[in-house]
């Protein structure tokens with residue numbers, strides 16, 4: 001007989017491992033609402049005290065590694081979690097405040113290149129991305145250093161809009177929705193700060 | 207193995223022919239004989255296995271949209287999603303509670319985490335070096351990782367030093383979070 005395993009709706013792990021994900025508080029709420037029997041089994045004993053992380057208390061009692069080490073482990077784990085959360089927040093803020101620049105340039109009268117810069121903050125593997133674009137648009141695509149000595153992905157071809165769409169989708173997949181994108185279309189002589197809210201507000205204040 | 211895996215690593219997707227599907231099923235059973243009882247329930251006749259070819263010659267196999275096993279070389283390796291459905295079919299070792307967070311961070315498992323009182327290894331003659339094993343944890347019901355033995359379980363117990371298990375796949379890694387659609 002095959003087993004049907006419940007996975008946590010918050011952290012996706014089997015609930016017995018929620019205590020290691022740094023999301024325990026939300027995990028417990030979810031479990032209580034959705035699988036109260038399992039909740040009872042994992043955290044039943046602690047109901048009375050209703051302390052935050054004492055679900056571990058039960059495990060503690062049966063643990064082989066001794067109370068002292070457990071406690072230290074618990075502290076380490078918490079410290080690690082806060083650290084991780086803080087770091088994640090900082091990184092997210094950094095990501096949301098940076099922008100991707102997509103630039104179209106004329107090579108000859110009818111040939112264009114599109115260059116994308118500003119991706120390094122988003123942990124994008126640019127070589128892989130270049131490969132993806134090369135096969136997606138059946139064209140040449142490479143990673144090279146731009147004037148500011150930063151990596152940029154350069155695509156041969158007039159694919160500005162497609163690239164914009166792809167990058168947007170890729171960032172959204174990473175959970176980054178409102179990343180600014182600056183579109184520079186030098187082939188048209190005109191700057192189009194599309195999507196970017198860089199324009200100063202005209203409310204008179206300075 | 208999947209530390210840096212992303213969708214960009216996918217090269218191609220294709221439906222597997224029914225003859226190949228049969229071969230894959232019998233290969234799984236030959237590697238893990240106890241799967242025989244449930245293999246037709248696990249991968250039903252009407253299910254469609256899809257092959258996803260990825261960077262570094264990694265091939266993922268999905269059954270009805272969920273990755274069930276994968277291979278890089280000849281050997282098929284089950285994912286945790288598959289293992290959780292029928293854990294008794296796979297060779298298993300257990301780490302102590304202290305090792306859990308390291309395992310979940312993707313680290314290889316050191317021998318002492320497999321020999322302490324909370325850990326468990328099979329009796330001699332245990333599993334050979336290079337066996338694919340699943341990893342449980344002290345006081346836990348479900349597996350949290352899949353690995354490959356860097357030394358035999360007997361050597362792990364007697365030498366008790368250094369890396370005992372190479373980490374392949376664990377709860378929370380990109381393969382665990384992988385969603386094809």
Ligand SMILES: [Zn+2]
Pocket residue numbers: 008009010011012013015017018021023027028
């Ligand atoms: Zn959870």
